[in-house]
Amino acid sequence: MNCRVACLLASALFFCSCEEKKEITVTETRAATTRDMAPKLFATSDERFRDAKPSPVIGDAPADWLALPPSQFRLLNYRFGESGMGEVWVSLAQGSVLDNVNRWLKQFGAAAVDSAALAKLPSVSLAGSNGFFVTAEGDYAGGMGAPAKPGFGLAGVVASVRGQILTVKMVGPRTEVLAAKPLLEAYVKSLRMAE
Amino acid sequence: MESSESPIYQKAPKSLAGKIFDLLSGFGLATITLLLLGLLTWFATLEQIDNGLYPTLTKYFSWKSPFLLPEIHGKTVPLPLPGGYWVCAVLLVNLILGGVIRIRKGWKHAGNLISHFGIIFMLVGGGIAHHFSERGNMAVGQGDSSNAAEDYFEYVVEVSEVIGDKMGLIQVIRGNEIDDLKDAKSRVFRLPNMPFDLEITGYQENAVPVSANERAPDRQQFIADGYFLMEKPKLEKAEEAERFTAACYARIINRDGTKSAPFILAGASFHPFSYRLGDRVFTVDMRKRLWVMPFTLKLDKFTAAFHPGTPRPSKFVSEVTRSENGGDAKVTIQMNEPMRYEGLTFFQASYGPPGAGPGDKMYSVFEVVKNPADKWPEYSLWIVAFGMAVTFLIKLVSFLTAGSRKNRHV
Numbered sequence: 318m319n320c321r322v323a324c325l326l327a328s329a330l331f332f333c334s335c336e337e338k339k340e341i342t343v344t345e346t347r348a349a350t351t352r353d354m355a356p357k358l359f360a361t362s363d364e365r366f367r368d369a370k371p372s373p374v375i376g377d378a379p380a381d382w383l384a385l386p387p388s389q390f391r392l393l394n395y396r397f398g399e400s401g402m403g404e405v406w407v408s409l410a411q412g413s414v415l416d417n418v419n420r421w422l423k424q425f426g427a428a429a430v431d432s433a434a435l436a437k438l439p440s441v442s443l444a445g446s447n448g449f450f451v452t453a454e455g456d457y458a459g460g461m462g463a464p465a466k467p468g469f470g471l472a473g474v475v476a477s478v479r480g481q482i483l484t485v486k487m488v489g490p491r492t493e494v495l496a497a498k499p500l501l502e503a504y505v506k507s508l509r510m511a512e
Numbered sequence: 513m514e515s516s517e518s519p520i521y522q523k524a525p526k527s528l529a530g531k532i533f534d535l536l537s538g539f540g541l542a543t544i545t546l547l548l549l550g551l552l553t554w555f556a557t558l559e560q561i562d563n564g565l566y567p568t569l570t571k572y573f574s575w576k577s578p579f580l581l582p583e584i585h586g587k588t589v590p591l592p593l594p595g596g597y598w599v600c601a602v603l604l605v606n607l608i609l610g611g612v613i614r615i616r617k618g619w620k621h622a623g624n625l626i627s628h629f630g631i632i633f634m635l636v637g638g639g640i641a642h643h644f645s646e647r648g649n650m651a652v653g654q655g656d657s658s659n660a661a662e663d664y665f666e667y668v669v670e671v672s673e674v675i676g677d678k679m680g681l682i683q684v685i686r687g688n689e690i691d692d693l694k695d696a697k698s699r700v701f702r703l704p705n706m707p708f709d710l711e712i713t714g715y716q717e718n719a720v721p722v723s724a725n726e727r728a729p730d731r732q733q734f735i736a737d738g739y740f741l742m743e744k745p746k747l748e749k750a751e752e753a754e755r756f757t758a759a760c761y762a763r764i765i766n767r768d769g770t771k772s773a774p775f776i777l778a779g780a781s782f783h784p785f786s787y788r789l790g791d792r793v794f795t796v797d798m799r800k801r802l803w804v805m806p807f808t809l810k811l812d813k814f815t816a817a818f819h820p821g822t823p824r825p826s827k828f829v830s831e832v833t834r835s836e837n838g839g840d841a842k843v844t845i846q847m848n849e850p851m852r853y854e855g856l857t858f859f860q861a862s863y864g865p866p867g868a869g870p871g872d873k874m875y876s877v878f879e880v881v882k883n884p885a886d887k888w889p890e891y892s893l894w895i896v897a898f899g900m901a902v903t904f905l906i907k908l909v910s911f912l913t914a915g916s917r918k919n920r921h922v
Binding site: 346359366 | 671679680681682720721737739776778783784786793795802808
C-alpha cells in the first residue's frame with residue numbers, strides 16, 4: 318500500500334515538473350562582442366528581411382496599384398490591371414537616355430531611334446528634369462530567356478536626373494497599358510528625389 | 513579401505529542476479545562489444561564519405577540512436593547494428609564489473625587493473641564530451657579581430673539597450689526556452705535589466721519572412737508589418753540543419769501592461785527590431801548564439817596551399833595574435849595543429865571566400881570546441897600504456913625469477 322502511495326506521489330511530482338512554463342525570468346547575459354558593432358536602428362521590415370535600401374525616389378502611386386517590395390533593380394515596384402500581368406517600376410539604369418529608349422524598343426521588336434528621332438518624342442517632366450515618353454506595342458521579350466508575350470504594350474519615361482538615368486516603365490497587356498496611361502502620367506509628375 | 517569414489521563437488525545453482533552479473537562481466541560480452549565497435553567504426557568511415565562527418569557521427573554515436581542501418585554509397589546495408597553510444601555504455605559496464613570488480617586481484621594483476629582503469633577513463637571522457645561539449649565556429653578576415661564564436665545550431669533571442677552607437681549588456685533567451693512555442697503557444701520572458709518584458713509565440717525552427725504583397729499566406733499565417741513566416745522545405749540531410757533559420761513572433765509588454773504590435777524575429781533578418789521607450793532605444797534580435805571568448809583573436813596572415821592542379825587544399829595555415837589583458841601571444845593554427853587555450857580548442861576548419869584569387873581578402877574559419885574532457889583520451893592512453901608496461905615488467909620479472917630458480921635446481 319505504502320509503495321503504491323509513493324508511486325502515485327512520485328508520478329504527481331513528475332507531472333508537476335513537466336508543467337509548461339508560462340513565464341520565465343531571463344538571467345543569462347553576455348557582453349557586446351566584435352560581432353555587435355553599430356546595429357542599424359529602426360530598419361523597416363523591408364530592410365530587416367530583404368536588406369532593401371530606402372528608395373532615392375518617392376512618388377504618389379495610384380490607389381489601385383499594388384505596391385510590391387523593391388528588388389535589386391526596382392527601386393519602386395507595382396502591379397496594376399485586371400489580368401495581374403501589368404507592371405510598373407522605377408529604376409536607376411546604366412548607359413544614356415538613348416541607349417535605354419532603344420533597349421526598350423528592341424524588347425518590342427521596334428526599330429531603334431537616333432538622337433534626332435529621340436528629340437521628337439513627347440517630353441515630360443520627371444523629378445525636376447526633362448524626360449522622354451516612350452510607347453510601343455507588340456510581342457514583349459523582357460530578356461533573361463523569358464518567352465515573348467504577345468499583345469503587350471509599353472509606356473514609360475527615361476530621363477537624366479542629377480547625372481543618373483532614371484526610368485519609369487509600365488509594361489502589360491496592351492489594353493490595360495492604354496487604359497492606365499493617364500495614371501502613369503500623373504504618377505510620373507509626382508515622382509521626386511528623396512532628400 | 514578407502515572408497516574409490518571421489519567426493520562429488522556440487523556448485524550451488526546461481527541466482528538470477530548472479531547470472532546477470534556473469535553475463536555483464538563476461539569476456540564474451542567484451543569481445544562482442546569490441547567487435548561491434550570495430551564494425552561501427554568501419555561502416556561510419558565509409559558512410560561519412562557520402563554523408564559528411566557530422567551527420568555520420570550523429571547517426572552512429574549519438575545517444576539518440578539506439579539502432580541504425582549502415583549505408584554504403586547511398587545503399588542501405590540490411591544489417592541492423594546497435595548505436596555506438598550504447599555499445600560503449602555496455603562496454604563500460606562490462607569493464608567495471610569484469611575488469612575491475614571480478615578480475616583476480618593481487619600485485620601480478622596490477623598492470624591489467626591499471627589498463628582497465630585507463631579504458632574506463634576514456635569511455636567516461638567520451639560520454640562527457642558527448643553530453644557537455646559545445647561546438648561553434650569563428651570566421652575572421654585577414655587583418656580583422658574577433659572575440660566571439662557562433663553556435664552551429666542554437667538560435668537565441670537577444671534584447672539589448674543601445675547606448676550611443678554601441679550595444680549595452682545583452683540579455684539572452686536561450687533556444688531551449690523558445691523552441692517549444694509552436695503555433696499558438698506563447699510565453700512571457702521577464703527581463704529584469706530592461707524596462708519591459710517580451711512575449712514570444714509561433715516559433716518555427718526553419719522559416720523565412722515573406723512579404724504578403726508578394727505571396728499570399730498559404731496557411732493563414734499571421735501578418736506582421738506586411739510580412740508573414742513561411743516554413744522552408746524540409747532538408748534531406750541532417751548536416752543541412754546548420755542552415756536552418758529559426759523565426760518567431762514577438763511583442764513588447766511594457767511595465768504598465770500595454771503591449772506593442774506583434775513583430776517578427778527571424779534568424780534570416782539583416783537588422784534587429786528596434787524599440788523606443790522615452791529617450792531610450794532597445795533592440796530585439798534573433799540570431800545564432802554567440803559565445804564570448806576570454807580573449808581576442810586577430811588573423812595576421814592566412815596561407816593556403818593546394819595539391820598541384822587540384823582545388824584540394826594540402827595545407828592551410830592561420831597565423832594569429834591572441835590578445836588578453838593587454839598581453840599578446842603569436843600562435844599558428846593549421847590542420848591537425850589546433851590552438852588549445854583556457855579550455856577551448858581552435859581547429860582550422862575552412863576558409864573563404866570560395867574561389868578567391870590573388871589579392872582577394874581572405875578569411876579563416878575556426879571550429880571552436882569547448883570540451884571538458886578534451887585531454888582525457890590522451891591521459892587514458894598514458895594510463896593504458898603504463899598499465900601494459902607494468903604487466904610486461906611483472907611478466908618479465910616472473911619469467912627471469914622462475915628461470916633462475918629452475919637453474920638452481922638443476
